Amino acid sequence: MKATIITIGDEILIGQIVDTNSAFIAKSLDSIGVEINEMISISDSKEHILNTFAQLQNTVDLVVITGGLGPTKDDITKKTFCDYFQDELVVDQKVLAHVTQLIEGFYKRTITQINKDQALVPSKCTVLHNQVGTAPGMWVKKENTVFISLPGVPYEMKYLVENEIIPKVVREYQRPYIIHKTILTYGQGESLVAERIETWENNLPPFIKLAYLPSAGSVRLRLSARGTDKQVLEKELEQNIKSLDAIIHDIIVGFDQEETLEVVVGKLLTQHGKTLSTAESCTGGKIAQVLTAAAGASSYFKGSVVSYATAAKIDVLGISEALIAEHSVVSAAVAADMALSIRKMMKTDYAIATTGNAGPSKGETTADVGTVFIALATPNSVLVEEFNFGQPREKVIDRAVIKSLEMLQKEILKNVV
Amino acid sequence: MKATIITIGDEILIGQIVDTNSAFIAKSLDSIGVEINEMISISDSKEHILNTFAQLQNTVDLVVITGGLGPTKDDITKKTFCDYFQDELVVDQKVLAHVTQLIEGFYKRTITQINKDQALVPSKCTVLHNQVGTAPGMWVKKENTVFISLPGVPYEMKYLVENEIIPKVVREYQRPYIIHKTILTYGQGESLVAERIETWENNLPPFIKLAYLPSAGSVRLRLSARGTDKQVLEKELEQNIKSLDAIIHDIIVGFDQEETLEVVVGKLLTQHGKTLSTAESCTGGKIAQVLTAAAGASSYFKGSVVSYATAAKIDVLGISEALIAEHSVVSAAVAADMALSIRKMMKTDYAIATTGNAGPSKGETTADVGTVFIALATPNSVLVEEFNFGQPREKVIDRAVIKSLEMLQKEILKNVV
Numbered sequence: 001m002k003a004t005i006i007t008i009g010d011e012i013l014i015g016q017i018v019d020t021n022s023a024f025i026a027k028s029l030d031s032i033g034v035e036i037n038e039m040i041s042i043s044d045s046k047e048h049i050l051n052t053f054a055q056l057q058n059t060v061d062l063v064v065i066t067g068g069l070g071p072t073k074d075d076i077t078k079k080t081f082c083d084y085f086q087d088e089l090v091v092d093q094k095v096l097a098h099v100t101q102l103i104e105g106f107y108k109r110t111i112t113q114i115n116k117d118q119a120l121v122p123s124k125c126t127v128l129h130n131q132v133g134t135a136p137g138m139w140v141k142k143e144n145t146v147f148i149s150l151p152g153v154p155y156e157m158k159y160l161v162e163n164e165i166i167p168k169v170v171r172e173y174q175r176p177y178i179i180h181k182t183i184l185t186y187g188q189g190e191s192l193v194a195e196r197i198e199t200w201e202n203n204l205p206p207f208i209k210l211a212y213l214p215s216a217g218s219v220r221l222r223l224s225a226r227g228t229d230k231q232v233l234e235k236e237l238e239q240n241i242k243s244l245d246a247i248i249h250d251i252i253v254g255f256d257q258e259e260t261l262e263v264v265v266g267k268l269l270t271q272h273g274k275t276l277s278t279a280e281s282c283t284g285g286k287i288a289q290v291l292t293a294a295a296g297a298s299s300y301f302k303g304s305v306v307s308y309a310t311a312a313k314i315d316v317l318g319i320s321e322a323l324i325a326e327h328s329v330v331s332a333a334v335a336a337d338m339a340l341s342i343r344k345m346m347k348t349d350y351a352i353a354t355t356g357n358a359g360p361s362k363g364e365t366t367a368d369v370g371t372v373f374i375a376l377a378t379p380n381s382v383l384v385e386e387f388n389f390g391q392p393r394e395k396v397i398d399r400a401v402i403k404s405l406e407m408l409q410k411e412i413l414k415n416v417v
Numbered sequence: 418m419k420a421t422i423i424t425i426g427d428e429i430l431i432g433q434i435v436d437t438n439s440a441f442i443a444k445s446l447d448s449i450g451v452e453i454n455e456m457i458s459i460s461d462s463k464e465h466i467l468n469t470f471a472q473l474q475n476t477v478d479l480v481v482i483t484g485g486l487g488p489t490k491d492d493i494t495k496k497t498f499c500d501y502f503q504d505e506l507v508v509d510q511k512v513l514a515h516v517t518q519l520i521e522g523f524y525k526r527t528i529t530q531i532n533k534d535q536a537l538v539p540s541k542c543t544v545l546h547n548q549v550g551t552a553p554g555m556w557v558k559k560e561n562t563v564f565i566s567l568p569g570v571p572y573e574m575k576y577l578v579e580n581e582i583i584p585k586v587v588r589e590y591q592r593p594y595i596i597h598k599t600i601l602t603y604g605q606g607e608s609l610v611a612e613r614i615e616t617w618e619n620n621l622p623p624f625i626k627l628a629y630l631p632s633a634g635s636v637r638l639r640l641s642a643r644g645t646d647k648q649v650l651e652k653e654l655e656q657n658i659k660s661l662d663a664i665i666h667d668i669i670v671g672f673d674q675e676e677t678l679e680v681v682v683g684k685l686l687t688q689h690g691k692t693l694s695t696a697e698s699c700t701g702g703k704i705a706q707v708l709t710a711a712a713g714a715s716s717y718f719k720g721s722v723v724s725y726a727t728a729a730k731i732d733v734l735g736i737s738e739a740l741i742a743e744h745s746v747v748s749a750a751v752a753a754d755m756a757l758s759i760r761k762m763m764k765t766d767y768a769i770a771t772t773g774n775a776g777p778s779k780g781e782t783t784a785d786v787g788t789v790f791i792a793l794a795t796p797n798s799v800l801v802e803e804f805n806f807g808q809p810r811e812k813v814i815d816r817a818v819i820k821s822l823e824m825l826q827k828e829i830l831k832n833v834v
Contacts, residue, residue: 010628011639013453014597015444017630018437022458027432036430041439041456044628072611072629107606114608132807153631155812180431189524191531194489211427211461212489213434214570222428277729284709285702288723292701295777295810303729305722306705309763312694312720316733316762345733346726360712390549393712395572 001034001175003062006052007041008077009152012067021066021150021157028161033175034062035226044068049080058144061173064165067152069135072114077149078138081122084147085140089120092127092136099134128164132156137164177230181237182213183221183244184254186406190214193221196248205236215402218253253409261405262290268412269300269350276408277346278304279317279338281329282356282372283400290401302346307338313355317341330355330367332375332384339375339382350411351377352404356387358396372400376407383407418451418592420479423469424458425494426569429484438483438567438574445578450592451479452643461485466497475561478590481582484569486552489531494566495555498539501564502557506537509544509553516551545581549573554581594647598654599630600638600661601671603823607631610638613665622653632819635670670826678822679707685829686717686767693825694763695721696734696755698746699773699789700817707818719763724755730772734758747772747784749792749801756792756799767828768794769821773804775813789817793824800824 005022012019022039029036037060042048049068056063068077082088096119103111118134121127128137128148133156138149148165150157169175185193190212194201201210207227213220223240225233245252254264269276278287288304291297307313310329314321319337327333335355343351356372357365370391375384387403389396422439429436439456446453454477459465466485473480485494499505513536520528535551538544545554545565550573555566565582567574586592602610607629611618618627624644630637640657642650662669671681686693695704705721708714724730727746731738736754744750752772760768773789774782787808792801802824806816 010626010641011630012440013443013456014447014641015440015442015453016639018435018440019456020435023429023432023435025432026430030431036432037460039430039436039458043454072607075629109606109609112608112612114612155809158809189526190489191529192526195529195531209427212492213428222433224427224431278723280702280705284714284718285697285705285721285723286709288697288702288725289706292723292725293703293811293814295775297701298725301701302726303722303724303733304702305720305733306695306702306709307720308705308709308715309719312763315764316720316722346729347732358712392572392575394710397710 001062001173002037002060003029003034003064004037004056004060005039006063006065007039007152008044008049008065008067009041010044012041013043021152021154024154024158025064025066025161028166029062029064029169030178030180032166032170033178034169035178044076046076046080046083049077050084053084053147056145057142060145062169063145063147065147065149066157069149069151078120078122081125081138081140081147081149085122085124085142087122087124087140090123092119092121094129095119095121095127095136098129098131102134128160130156130160131163132159139165139168176226176228177233179225179230179233179237181223181241181255183223183241183252184218185221185248185251186218186253187251188219190219193219193248193251197244200240200244200247204240207233208236208240218402218406253406260290261402261409263294265405265409265412266291266294266297266300268409270296272412274350274412275300275302275346275348277302277342277348277351278404279342279351279353280304280306281308281313281338281354282358283354283397283404284308286397286401287352287354287404302348305342305345313338317345328366330357330365330371330373332373332386335373335375336377336382336384339377343377349379350408352408353377354400354404356396356400358393358400359391360393370396372396372403374400374404374407376404376411378411383411418479418590419454419477420446420451420481421454421473421477422456423480423482424456424569425461425466425482425484426458427461429458430460438569438571441571441575442481442483442578445583446479446481446586447595447597449583449587450595451586452595461493463493463497463500466494467501470501470564473562474559477562479586480562480564482564482566483574486566486568495537495539498542498555498557498564498566502539502541502559504539504541504557507540509536509538511546512536512538512544512553515546515548519551545577547573547577548580549576556582556585593643593645594650596642596647596650596654598640598642598658598672600640600658600669601635602638602665602668603635603670604668605636607636610636610665610668614661617657617661617664621657624650625653625657635819635823677707678819678826680711682822682826682829683708683711683714683717685826687713689829691767691829692717692719692763692765693767693769694719694759694765695768695821696759696770697721697723698725698730698755698771699775700771700814700821701725703814703818704769704771704821719765722759722762730755734762745783747774747782747788747790749790749803752790752792753794753799753801756794760794766796767825769825770794771817771821773813773817775810775817776808777810787813789813789820791817791821791824793821793828795828800828
């Protein structure tokens with residue numbers, strides 16, 4: 001079973017916004033064994049949309065379209081659906097009642113004609129009810145291809161994918177199994193890992209594909225097995241991962257399938273009943289932000305002091321001026337003291353501190369651009385490491401966040417195993 | 418002049434990573450008058466890549482490809498280039514010297530064969546030198562279409578776009594002018610704005626396109642003018658924006674072209690020599706993080722206390738237990754006290770505080786899921802507003818961040834004008 005994902009919107013083609021919808025839809029469909037053939041972003045042009053539909057007709061089973069469903073003139077997906085399916089727009093009473101309730105009941109505004117027009121849908125479509133917004137989703141089958149239209153607002157799109165599309169596809173279609181397993185390695189580059197596992201890789205069965213996903217300091221190896229017999233896939237994956245583990249056991253740090261490092265660390269802390277706080281300078285609160293983006297962070301994350309200015313390190317964290325004068329604000333000594341201080345202030349088991357110069361210019365410090373000190377305070381120790389993450393700024397910040405979480409992860413695992 | 422952007426990688430098609438490269442490339446090309454026709458993401462399959470190249474041959478001027486340039490087996494773009502252009506790989510000595518220097522000089526590792534193979538390039542290509550990584554970019558012209566291959570690592574891709582591709586396209590191609598103007602409105606929904614400006618919109622000249630870009634609380638109107646006479650475009654845009662301003666002056670808050678709210682607020686603070694600190698509960702440090710993601714934040718941003726746990730509000734911010742007991746932790750009183758306290762601790766002109774329940778469950782609080790109090794402390798006042806941002810969690814956090822920055826922006830502008 002194959003699908004193509006289309007995103008409609010000039011704002012994507014001029015690079016004004018990044019399309020995050022396609023990845024969410026792809027992940028959701030992939031999880032139920034639907035293969036994504038292509039993702040395409042096209043303009044708000046009727047001709048362009050019609051041409052793309054015609055090209056995909058009967059070449060894939062599903063075409064999932066986001067965008068172009070709003071109430072304004074530049075949103076033309078609905079009219080284009082009518083053209084393509086030789087259909088006309090009719091009022092869907094259930095949608096109209098929902099839109100009226102949302103506008104008049106929740107937003108306390110008088111409903112306008114443009115609002116009411118949100119309830120117009122092509123007569124041949126199955127309406128996918130959007131409980132979290134005004135634009136309904138639409139499902140229309142033509143010959144061997146189903147065309148599904150979804151609003152472009154991410155949480156509305158997500159609601160419809162999770163509550164309408166996935167259940168409907170699962171009910172109505174036979175699909176193969178796709179199983180992904182990810183092996184997280186740490187400490188060696190992509191090329192080195194590739195050389196070490198070359199023979200193993202060449203011996204993988206044809207239904208298992210390997211991909212390398214490098215990121216700061218680590219390489220994720222993703223095995224994807226596809227087939228009709230789930231047990232065979234699982235057995236083959238298990239055996240191959242076992243033999244892989246025998247070859248690169250020294251650099252494997254985890255077998256979590258899809259989880260980000262912050263989720264893995266959050267789970268570890270929760271499982272072991274440990275708490276965390278952070279004192280962040282060059283990372284500017286990003287460690288706190290990525291941890292608290294996931295629900296449940298309150299069980300282990302107590303808080304952070306983002307001491308961006310030197311004065312904040314002195315006034316809020318209580319770092320001594322003499323220490324800063326002696327070692328400079330970007331130093332191992334200050335990082336360690338920040339970690340110890342925040343751990344005490346927030347009364348946590350662990351504390352992470354960062355101080356560095358993310359660039360592009362030297363700013364208040366004398367440290368080289370890209371230099372970052374990361375400190376990890378534990379109940380009985382404080383560990384400081386120095387890094388140079390180079391440039392640009394975003395890379396320095398992101399690597400510092402990842403490296404901090406890795407240091408914490410290693411520390412927790414060391415004490416547990 | 419038209420371009421298509423292709424992203425190669427199974428990890429994109431299964432939704433494991435979001436493609437941010439295409440938006441960057443699109444924005445860069447758009448800024449020099451190159452129109453992006455489509456963005457396409459396809460799998461690491463030679464057949465799929467060759468078919469896509471053949472379809473685009475002579476239909477667009479540029480095809481920009483990212484991904485598939487790494488040193489491992491799943492990276493096949495280079496070999497596929499040789500197939501498509503009937504070419505062979507040869508060693509580029511300049512690239513080899515650079516890779517050797519990077520691996521042996523900077524990373525202090527012994528160079529491997531896989532590393533050396535990074536210097537193999539199709540003989541017909543113009544090499545685009547990648548100063549920040551090991552994989553070179555490649556530029557090959559076939560008939561009327563140039564195919565450009567770039568590494569998928571974002572900062573390497575960015576380096577090559579900015580330093581190699583844009584200058585080369587500017588030198589070698591005639592292009593029309595594209596001018597975008599963005600008008601930021603605040604306080605009315607997309608449908609209402611559309612109704613108010615309908616007549617104006619219908620009278621726009623055919624070479625000016627209008628797009629609505631709604632986000633939390635605000636609607637960005639984007640006018641895009643395209644043509645060969647820059648003066649005519651600028652004059653028409655100016656006149657139309659003037660007449661638009663006459664119609665919806667009450668809701669227009671800015672005319673910044675591309676800037677995000679955090680950049681606008683950062684500039685305002687810098688211009689007026691004012692400083693800011695934040696005390697964040699439900700936003701978990703995200704206000705600090707978005708502000709410090711941009712270079713130059715240190716001139717106005719002093720720091721933040723992320724008081725995620727109630728204990729951190731008491732111990733670090735010094736909020737009284739009695740106040741929390743009386744009003745609950747999610748309350749106007751606590752938000753106001755947090756703002757006043759952090760302003761004092763960080764010695765800043767302004768301070769923002771957030772407390773709320775981002776959901777999905779009630780957690781430590783009794784407040785409804787989605788409820789957020791935002792407080793803004795100024796040198797002589799404290800303003801608190803209550804919101805309900807609904808669900809999901811990510812929407813609550815993002816809206817609270819935007820709303821906080823909007824409150825601050827309004828306050829600064831009020832005192833200045």
